[in-house]
Amino acid sequence: MTEFEYAPALESRSIVSIASEYGHFINGEFVKGSNHFPTINPANEEILSHIALGDAQNIDRAVASARVAFESTWSKMPGRERGKYLYRIARIMQERSREFAVLESLDNGKPIRESRDIDIPLACAHFFYHAGWADKLEFAGVGSAPHPLGVAGQIIPWNFPLLMLAWKIAPALAAGNTVILKPAESTSLTALLFAQVCQQAELPAGVVNIVTGDGGTGSALVDHPGIDKIAFTGSTQVGKAIAKAIAATNKKATLELGGKAANIVFDDAPVDECVEGIVNGIFFNQGHVCCAGSRLIVQESIADEIVSKLKVRMSKIRVGDPLDKNTDLGAINSAEQLQKIKDLAKSGEDEGANRWSPQCTLPSKGFWFAPTVFTNVTQAHRIAQEEIFGPVLSVLTFRTPQEAIEKANNTPYGLSAGVWSEKGSRIHWASQQLKAGVIWANTFNKFDPASPFGGYKESGWGREGGSHGLTAYLKSAGEGGDNE
Amino acid sequence: MEFYGLVDGSEASLRKFLGTLSGVDQIGAESRAAMLATRSIKTSAKNWAIDLAISMVDLTTLEGADTPGKVRALCNKAVRPDPTDATVPSVGAICVYNDMVAIARAHLDSIGGTHVPVAAVSTAFPSGRASMAVKIQDTQDALDAGATEIDMVIDRGAFLSGNYVQVFDEIAKIRTLCGGKAHLKVILETGELVTYDNVRTASFVAMLAGADFIKTSTGKVTPAATPPVVLVMLEAVRDFHELTSHKVGVKAAGGIRTTKDAIKQLVLVNETVGSQWLTPSLFRIGASALLNDLLMQRMKARDGFYPSPSYVSID
Numbered sequence A: 001m002t003e004f005e006y007a008p009a010l011e012s013r014s015i016v017s018i019a020s021e022y023g024h025f026i027n028g029e030f031v032k033g034s035n036h037f038p039t040i041n042p043a044n045e046e047i048l049s050h051i052a053l054g055d056a057q058n059i060d061r062a063v064a065s066a067r068v069a070f071e072s073t074w075s076k077m078p079g080r081e082r083g084k085y086l087y088r089i090a091r092i093m094q095e096r097s098r099e100f101a102v103l104e105s106l107d108n109g110k111p112i113r114e115s116r117d118i119d120i121p122l123a124c125a126h127f128f129y130h131a132g133w134a135d136k137l138e139f140a141g142v143g144s145a146p147h148p149l150g151v152a153g154q155i156i157p158w159n160f161p162l163l164m165l166a167w168k169i170a171p172a173l174a175a176g177n178t179v180i181l182k183p184a185e186s187t188s189l190t191a192l193l194f195a196q197v198c199q200q201a202e203l204p205a206g207v208v209n210i211v212t213g214d215g216g217t218g219s220a221l222v223d224h225p226g227i228d229k230i231a232f233t234g235s236t237q238v239g240k241a242i243a244k245a246i247a248a249t250n251k252k253a254t255l256e257l258g259g260k261a262a263n264i265v266f267d268d269a270p271v272d273e274c275v276e277g278i279v280n281g282i283f284f285n286q287g288h289v290c291c292a293g294s295r296l297i298v299q300e301s302i303a304d305e306i307v308s309k310l311k312v313r314m315s316k317i318r319v320g321d322p323l324d325k326n327t328d329l330g331a332i333n334s335a336e337q338l339q340k341i342k343d344l345a346k347s348g349e350d351e352g353a354n355r356w357s358p359q360c361t362l363p364s365k366g367f368w369f370a371p372t373v374f375t376n377v378t379q380a381h382r383i384a385q386e387e388i389f390g391p392v393l394s395v396l397t398f399r400t401p402q403e404a405i406e407k408a409n410n411t412p413y414g415l416s417a418g419v420w421s422e423k424g425s426r427i428h429w430a431s432q433q434l435k436a437g438v439i440w441a442n443t444f445n446k447f448d449p450a451s452p453f454g455g456y457k458e459s460g461w462g463r464e465g466g467s468h469g470l471t472a473y474l475k476s477a478g479e480g481g482d483n484e
Numbered sequence B: 001m002e003f004y005g006l007v008d009g010s011e012a013s014l015r016k017f018l019g020t021l022s023g024v025d026q027i028g029a030e031s032r033a034a035m036l037a038t039r040s041i042k043t044s045a046k047n048w049a050i051d052l053a054i055s056m057v058d059l060t061t062l063e064g065a066d067t068p069g070k071v072r073a074l075c076n077k078a079v080r081p082d083p084t085d086a087t088v089p090s091v092g093a094i095c096v097y098n099d100m101v102a103i104a105r106a107h108l109d110s111i112g113g114t115h116v117p118v119a120a121v122s123t124a125f126p127s128g129r130a131s132m133a134v135k136i137q138d139t140q141d142a143l144d145a146g147a148t149e150i151d152m153v154i155d156r157g158a159f160l161s162g163n164y165v166q167v168f169d170e171i172a173k174i175r176t177l178c179g180g181k182a183h184l185k186v187i188l189e190t191g192e193l194v195t196y197d198n199v200r201t202a203s204f205v206a207m208l209a210g211a212d213f214i215k216t217s218t219g220k221v222t223p224a225a226t227p228p229v230v231l232v233m234l235e236a237v238r239d240f241h242e243l244t245s246h247k248v249g250v251k252a253a254g255g256i257r258t259t260k261d262a263i264k265q266l267v268l269v270n271e272t273v274g275s276q277w278l279t280p281s282l283f284r285i286g287a288s289a290l291l292n293d294l295l296m297q298r299m300k301a302r303d304g305f306y307p308s309p310s311y312v313s314i315d
Helices: A056-074 A079-095 A097-108 A112-133 A161-174 A189-200 A215-223 A236-245 A271-287 A300-314 A335-350 A401-409 A424-433 A466-471 B011-019 B026-036 B043-056 B068-079 B098-110 B132-144 B156-160 B164-178 B196-208 B227-244 B259-272 B290-303
Strands: A024-026 A029-031 A036-041 A046-052 A151-155 A178-182 A208-210 A229-233 A252-256 A262-265 A295-299 A354-356 A372-375 A392-398 A416-420 A438-441 B057-060 B093-096 B118-122 B149-153 B183-187 B213-215 B249-253 B283-287
Touching: A024 A056, A024 A189, A036 A097, A056 A151, A056 A178, A056 A208, A056 A215, A079 A097, A079 A112, A079 A161, A079 A189, A097 A112, A097 A161, A097 A189, A112 A161, A112 A466, A151 A161, A151 A215, A161 A178, A161 A189, A161 A229, A161 A466, A178 A215, A189 A208, A215 A236, A229 A236, A236 A252, A262 A271, A262 A401, A271 A300, A271 A392, A271 A416, A271 B026, A295 A300, A295 A401, A300 A372, A300 A392, A335 A354, A335 A372, A335 A392, A392 A401, A401 A424, A416 A424, A424 A438, B011 B164, B011 B196, B026 B227, B026 B259, B043 B057, B043 B259, B043 B283, B043 B290, B057 B068, B057 B249, B057 B290, B068 B093, B068 B098, B093 B098, B093 B149, B098 B118, B098 B132, B118 B132, B132 B149, B132 B164, B149 B164, B156 B164, B156 B196, B164 B183, B164 B196, B183 B249, B196 B213, B196 B227, B213 B227, B213 B283, B227 B249, B227 B259, B259 B283, B259 B290, B283 B290
Parallel strands: A151 A178, A151 A229, A178 A208, A229 A252, A262 A295, A262 A416, A295 A392, A372 A392, A416 A438, B057 B093, B057 B283, B093 B118, B118 B149, B149 B183, B183 B213, B213 B249, B249 B283
Antiparallel strands: A024 A029, A024 A208, A036 A046, A354 A372
């Protein structure tokens, strides 16, 4: 051996036990579903289990149980008691973190390194953080006697299944709301394991309900008259449909939608860490990240250096089995998503951008896409405008700081942005000009439960995380509502 | 070409060149090193890495209490780290103070260890606080005694006061003294330079002045060869190679005590400069205690269980 070839280092999957079929979690119990659909491991297309397809009846039962739990137990309970349950859930999740990580990687296709080191620890952190808020709601910024909204319907995407569950459930519960959560069709397993954690924590029945299913299940939830609030993370298209559906109601909503983040590199950037940040910005979680740094906007004077170093770095990305601890880039979550990425990449080539990927052997089964960079991209290219939601980076250049900002803001989205410079004043100036909800300076894709996250423009409504996210589940004493 | 055609030895040219170097973001460098530390090196890869690491060890004794007996014992260990297993490679070099060089060289030659070089620490190691005349004499003594590797220290006082050209001149003079006879390793003592920006700058000063290797530390100061420091030096070496096509080696010294630590270093090399640098002629690990841990891990791989420490020689 002359090369340092890492032998396979597989995380054992024996820690998880997956049932052949799952029902819904309603009123503290698992209830049988009527129709089921398969959920697969996107890395090898193996069928992992069968998930119940929730219908309007299931939603109705879940809403009813959440309403009873809200009125009889959860909203009446002192905040410090609710906090104890949240701490208990957080600790159980920590204790079972390896189980969650393996299950997440199996069902989603993300590398075990990321589920183990990022998704699961952050999900636990969200419960710990919000547990601390439960008895301090009068300091959240909505008056001295804030009230919960009631019953929240929560719909989450497939890219960070457990983490998005935590972003939704933890603040809702801390504020005294009860919830019905609808996981994404292709990634329900960790939500169902979370249901077991709720049982283990002896959370009062009906406080958390989980109804699995597809888009139809989601719209039954959105349309249900017993819902006080919708929290959604997903595509801008579905977000708009939800906004229309609730337009004539008293339902509140927070929407966390798409993005096409600009990652702006000035010529005085710390080059190696910047290249690392670009890689982390677009190849983290296979690029299935709404705030992914999918547009690299780099100053012309160092564009060649950055792109050449980026290509060298990309050739070190280890693509393969998500359960191998050395894998950097796992499987694309579904055949449908893979097709979308392929189509958009093809449009990039057709429209004249230069496509490059490192040499890498992709597994024959499952859904895979090599890390890809497009150079010579202009604002007029589809790959500079549309959200690809895959490991595909578009590189654009600029000459002056003003031009960088104009290009960065020239998008219907505004979720996140990155600025790379060693000059503090330039970072502050750029951050003030950028129309994005989250701006990272000399880093990218960093998350913390105390930090609010959310978008400008078509990237969404409202914020999640921090006191901002908490207030989206609270109302002041005088504020009324349909369902009171 | 002198100084690779990048500088002419004047302060102005040196400052101009150093001004072109990009900065290092501390948080970014540390998080990259931490991520690479999660690489899981198992089974065949681990066995391969253990033997490679053994061949890269500069087996070191740098104590006031060093005696000829101690140095000879270390030489035996260097040539045959595990006397019960002839497949274990010899280490990369023996590293001693200059008065021990002749003893080490003679003993190595007498036990079939002619292939093991002797490295001498030099230029008023470890502080570097002496006149240039003393530093030159120190190095000359080591060369005369048969050292084929010189581990010199830079003048950190000069560096920290911004006198880069003095640091450069000293290295260039020692470089000339070593000529083609000895490899020059330049110790930056990164624990005293403190910032990664300084580490990157000092790496370039040393490489421009003719270092064959840049080395993290004397082993007398902590922190020493931390993964982010080694990462930043490897990046400097990679960038220098891109500019000049010249390969400079890196020696990580100080604080690397376990097989796990050593393998983390090899992963850094592999994923930063690439497998071309995974050879004792371009990467070394300065250590003393590390070798025994490597040997014990090797026995564990061979026999299936960890041996008692009594089965490895203490020196």
